[in-house]
Amino acid sequence: MDFKMHEYTHAIVGKVTPALRLTDKADFNDARRQHDCYLRLLRELNVDVLEVDLAGTFPTNVVVEDIGIINHGIALLPRQLDSGEEYKMKKIREILKRELGQSIIEVADPDAKILGSDVLFTGREFFVGISETSNEIGASAVAEAFPEFPCTPIKVSKGAQHLKKYITVAGPDILCVGASKEAKELLKRIEREATFSYQTLTVPEDDAANCLYVNGTLIHRAIEEIPDSFKVFCEKIDFARRSICFSELAKISTGLSGCCLLVRKP
Template sequence: MDFKMHEFSHAVVAKVSCGTNHKMNDLRCQYDSYIRLLKELNLEIIEVDVASSSSDVVVLEDLAVVCHGIALLLKPKPGSPEEATKAIKNVLQNNLDQTIIQISDPDAKLLGSDVLFTGREFFVGICDTSNEAGASAVAEAFPEFPCTPIKVSKGYDHIKKYITVAGHDILCVGASKEAQEMLKRMEREATFCYQTLTVPEDEAANCLFVNETLIHRAIEEIPNSFKVFCEKIDFARRSICFSELAKLSYGLSAHCLLVRKPLTINNTQ
């Protein structure tokens, strides 16, 4: 089947408990806006209740890498609730008809925030949270796509904090030295060529490209980069406030798993 790159049918998100303090209410408001925007982009939302009071349960991207009907389940970070992994597996397998693959190598380390899929190939950031064995697990799970490990400079964060997909064959990258060095390493190893959109603020680099629409942070949070998006992007885009959610993660991509559910073919006459 010919899949359109970056076209999704569902978004898996975590339920957020309603807080009583002002800070929690602000987070809840931003999260509701985030989910509402995904719905407006023709995504069906599946909320997962992981039965935990931990604030980082909303960060789902580290639990699985999902691509073209296959879900590679990842080992949760120390301290992460086991309920989250079990709930995600159940939803991906039983609700969204994804083929589940689990990492068998006991030495493999891999987080979804270290895995960048461009629509044509995978890059895996090699750092404290993901290693070469983890990159090999991605390559084995998705053999139809090239998979390249990229060394992340010591002391720096996940690859998706600095580089994400901003359109078909377009990479959005921060202007910092760290982000640009990471981009150069990717360009040297890449199988395909990409256009790059450089944004002044690194926190603007984490975007979502969903169903032909680019989602980025609001002008109040990234004023200089917002101007770049306005000037350089000539297709549909939406902006969203993300300041409270950003305190729990590295960006927009962290709080959902985007999935394309395989079409069910009815062969009955």
Template sequence: MAFQYEYAVVSQIPRSFEEFLMSPDANIQGKKGGKFDYEEACNEREKFVEALRQNGVDVLEMEADERHPECVKVDDTAVIINGTALMCNPYRCHRQGEVNLIRHTLKKELGIKIVELNTENAQVEGSDVLFTGQEIIVGISAHTNEAGAHAVARAFPEYATSIVKLPQPFRSLKDAVGVAGINVLAVGESEAAKQLLKEIGRVASHTYKVITLPEDHAANVLYINHHLLHLSSQMIPKSIGVFENKINYYRSQIHIPELFNAGVPLSKLALFAGPFGRQKNIISTIP
């Protein structure tokens, strides 16, 4: 069943991430040129991991690798659906080492079937691939192109795959829209978010209930094992009431301001897998 997970793969935070945030390559709002509290970020990540365990998820925790400063953002490296993992091609060449580590972990520890991009010029990050439980939506962004979207469609032929263009200022699809329940999408109420939702409605093969949130970043949620994880009330003061009024199933608040301001939203912190079902083939909706 969709969003029923046995395992999560996470990574500890390397000290080199702090150095990376001070470099031009970081290109994020908030912490560039500012102070990053490494210890606090580690505490936030540990509390996130504990929340996963409390929801019945067996967490495979990778040690921090100083060679790969962005390794905590594991969701960028792969897309996992029904026991198959498509290995991605994250933006910036130095991140290929992260992909290799995740590939090895998924294959050796979980026995997941590995699929490679095998497409010239394909660019795709897992953060731009939204699995709704019914279909796959791929956001075309600075980090994901159409060749990458087609690779996603080929890797998961059992689901229809559609493409949307990600409007500014969103950096990835999951920054703008999240799965908040069975056939439920969470999205912000900015003009850019409304534009994206309209495009999703145009290309999607299914219809969804939509929870509209006053703050765009509140849409970055995780729905796992019938439980919704969303940002804390301190981080989304205008949106917390919407979750309280609209969600009638278990939910937990996750407080990660240090990580979030460093370009690590909730969805980037883990890769989820299992249980694995049998696959069927259908035709993608990508033209």
């Protein structure tokens, strides 16, 4: 594996600003505090955090994962998600291109559906969760944008959430997966279709499955939020780990991956 695949220089994040319309799913003040801690931790891991005022309302102004699939100096941007996100897309596109030197590829096919939260990159290959939010045409766009990596569509069970809600990368060749029926089914499909082999770290709580592996460090949620899974991380992970409270932000996103776009500047 090219370990630089999990080394990042920058993170694009939305600025948490008092919004015109607040969601009732998450407490705004707690979410803002958690977001501050999240940004501080990324900076401690030598990531240059670009905090961008994306306008709009909370939580759409802090959940940025779906805006793009970024890897190897290329940013694949889906077709505009909805009319209200035009400014957000434009702002992030400008930063990716001008400040971070990424080559921009925009999904051209009007029938293509692809969201970042449905796309898992292991460092060796892509898996795209096929559901209501991402389809086979969208998966083909990922394959075309990153031809040097295998790209496999994986069917997500009806009613299940985004792929990265259940499975993420927890380290070099390690997949972190929840213990629910949906998570196990997805893992089975991935293992059957994968070009490469991976170790799996199964965590008892699905809420623990979405983690971030950044610059040699695993970021997962705090003990008070995932007590059983926290023990698993302690017992099984023998490299750097950091934990963080993310309860409010997780209510409005897939989890830790949902609030940043990680980029390696060429």
